[in-house]
Amino acid sequence: MTSSTPDPLGFRRVRHAYDTVAEDYAAYLPDTRAEAPLDLAMVDAFAEAVTSGDDAQVLDAGCGAGRMSRYLAERGCLVEGVDLSSSMVAMARRDHPDLVFTVGSLTDLPYPDDRFAGVMLWYSIIHTPPAGQARIFAEATRVLRPGGHVLVGFQSGEGTRDVSGAYRRFGHEIQLERHLYTPDHVACQIEAAGLREVCRLVRRAQGNEKDDQAVLLAKAD
Numbered sequence: 001m002t003s004s005t006p007d008p009l010g011f012r013r014v015r016h017a018y019d020t021v022a023e024d025y026a027a028y029l030p031d032t033r034a035e036a037p038l039d040l041a042m043v044d045a046f047a048e049a050v051t052s053g054d055d056a057q058v059l060d061a062g063c064g065a066g067r068m069s070r071y072l073a074e075r076g077c078l079v080e081g082v083d084l085s086s087s088m089v090a091m092a093r094r095d096h097p098d099l100v101f102t103v104g105s106l107t108d109l110p111y112p113d114d115r116f117a118g119v120m121l122w123y124s125i126i127h128t129p130p131a132g133q134a135r136i137f138a139e140a141t142r143v144l145r146p147g148g149h150v151l152v153g154f155q156s157g158e159g160t161r162d163v164s165g166a167y168r169r170f171g172h173e174i175q176l177e178r179h180l181y182t183p184d185h186v187a188c189q190i191e192a193a194g195l196r197e198v199c200r201l202v203r204r205a206q207g208n209e210k211d212d213q214a215v216l217l218a219k220a221d
């Protein structure tokens with residue numbers, strides 16, 4: 001994509017931001033210590049649902065530097081990761097050389113139909129504005145097998161937050177915003193894509209978090 005190519009969903013800016021901060025992101029968030037036990041209970045439920053079937057191929061969609069891919073792999077999932085940012089993918093490959101990572105967009109996943117038993121979107125839908133959300137869930141559903149599961153983690157609320165400042169202390173001048181979505185909004189998107197909600201977690205913000213956090217588990221029939 002060149003700078004003259006239309007970029008209606010703002011992915012060029014998102015890619016540039018994560019390319020810029022990738023090394024610090026990987027160093028600062030190497031594992032799941034930022035997740036609350038309740039959040040991880042939902043990830044565990046997802047991993048258990050996926051590994052109870054015949055094959056446990058999981059896509060970590062918006063995998064960043066791969067910390068959640070590692071968490072899923074440790075729970076028996078056969079994980080691949082995909083991310084918009086080639087520098088985040090480079091960090092993932094460096095830190096998790098036994099797993100496969102690919103550069104690609106949630107809105108145009110580089111995989112055939114029915115490829116995965118599970119798709120996890122862990123804080124990766126948050127940089128896509130409302131106009132792009134239906135496409136993300138349509139793509140997650142396309143690559144999911146019948147009976148497969150989708151897990152979505154995100155900050156719960158409405159509107160947008162400028163998160164550029166969070167990276168200034170690492171010396172990065174980037175422009176990055178994240179979108180807040182209500183659990184009902186995400187549930188509607190999931191159902192419009194043909195999935196069925198299994199359960200959801202909504203918990204209050206803790207520690208340095210600015211927003212409540214939500215996790216939805218859904219299934220393809």
Ligand SMILES: C[S@@+](CC[C@H](N)C(=O)[O-])C[C@H]1O[C@@H](n2cnc3c(N)ncnc32)[C@H](O)[C@@H]1O
Binds near residue numbers: 061068127
């Ligand atoms: C907040 S980070 C979360 C990364 C990882 N899931 C984790 O929990 O560490 C958001 C990630 O989503 C990726 N991302 C954002 N929009 C994307 C898109 N349209 N397609 C693929 N990846 C995207 C970013 O590049 C970034 O690595």
